[in-house]
Amino acid sequence: MPELPEVETVRRGLEQKLKNFIIKRVEICRESTVAYPIDKIDFIEGLQNSLLYKWNRRGKYLIAELKKTVSNNNDANEISFVENGVLVVHLRMTGYFTFNNTLTNPCKHTRIRLFDNNNNELRYIDVRSFGQMWWVRDGLSPNNIIKGLGTLGPEPFSESFNVNYLKKVISNKTRSIKSILLDQTIIAGIGNIYADESLYSAGISPFREARTINKNEIKRLRRAVVDVLKKSIGAGGTTFSDFRDLEGENGNFGLQTNVYRRTGKKCRQCKNLIERQKISGRSTHWCRKCQK
DNA sequence: TTTGGCTCCTGGGGGC
DNA sequence: TGCCCCCAGGAGCCAA
Incomplete structure (x- = not known):
């Protein structure tokens, strides 16, 4: 059961492995894994063409900062990035990620699949299906949308935990x-x-x-x-x-x-x-x- | 307001 | 061998 040390280990792994990972395709294998937005199409469209720019951790939550790719009107080859909110993940009991650089069949517990242009895949697997994901668009506060995130106490390594x-x-x-x-x-x-x-x-x-x-x-x-x-x-x-x-x-x-x-x-x-x-x-x- | 119990979920293990 | 039941636990919800 992932607690702070395990989530921090995952965060470090994601940060190291997912340099320049731009989500081109999103596959939802289990709808209940997506907690927000309510409409799964919004979740998919929100993540598409997003760069997983930076991974943070708060308590047991993983928080990926996203940047959306935008083509330049004058030059189609020139791509710029704009802020695109955050992807928040809670692994709960049995959630974990795998990174696959070859196409392999997902196991039956696969819940979410994120692919880039080269068919590299970030796969979210969760046997007991307690884990959840949220995509919170830029301008909205994750702390207001995700109750558990907004009410978290201090981090054990922070000065305020004294x-x-x-x-x-x-x-x-x-x-x-x-x-x-x-x-x-x-x-x-x-x-x-x-x-x-x-x-x-x-x-x-x-x-x-x-x-x-x-x-x-x-x-x-x-x-x-x-x-x-x-x-x-x-x-x-x-x-x-x-x-x-x-x-x-x-x-x-x-x-x-x-x-x-x-x-x-x-x-x-x-x-x-x-x-x-x-x-x-x-x-x-x-x-x-x-x-x- | 505080506290404890129930619920969700699924695989593993034990008993029969 | 197959079936049934219990257990594991994070966090939201609800009742006392």
Whole structure:
């Protein structure tokens, strides 16, 4: 399940691979993947003749800046570019891209296909079909159209994600600290794996009411979130099941998790057995002895 | 306002 | 071998 490190890995791959990729043809294999505009023809026509100019990331959202190719009236061979809004992608659970420079048949989970003039293909595949795409024309605000994007909390690597901010947002929260970490309006980009790993690293029980976390623990937690995410980005994401980079490869961070999917195995620190329990409908992995 | 549960979706795995 | 059921989880929606 792509979280911030995996999405960042994908972003880097797309930026590296898609230099001068001008979309000439768009094929929608599953209509529900296109969340906006409502009319799929608008989506197709909006993307056609667009240069995928620059890839950004916000939380778990990928945001491609687009430039439209425009032929010069006086000289047909001369092409200029004008701003053409953004293509926003959320991979959700199982979404990933592949880049194909030879024509190959798409698998049954292929949702969107983008082709350039040379039949190079950027293919979006998504087994569980939770992932979505939006094309937001120039002049409109993606934050207003995509609710989840507009309400995102600060990036974990930003200055605004600091101890004072965390203290302020959790001071009156009765729900669990695990649930807080999963809340994208509080911190952008953390999902189930990194919530569990960060809490283990900080030595905090995922079941603790958020408002009971003291300042020292908040410091440890902030540090743990940043360290765990940085370490995973360095490794190219996690191994677990569904995530693939542009080459179709898994990450390798999964081999190094301390608690996630290690139920019944020995804690790397105290040798106590790792436990699993549901919080907010999510499997939560933790060490009863190391996390208080 | 806050919180937790349900829903969407599909492949894998376990039980019978 | 085949069928059925449960599980995985991000985020929007809804009810308490």
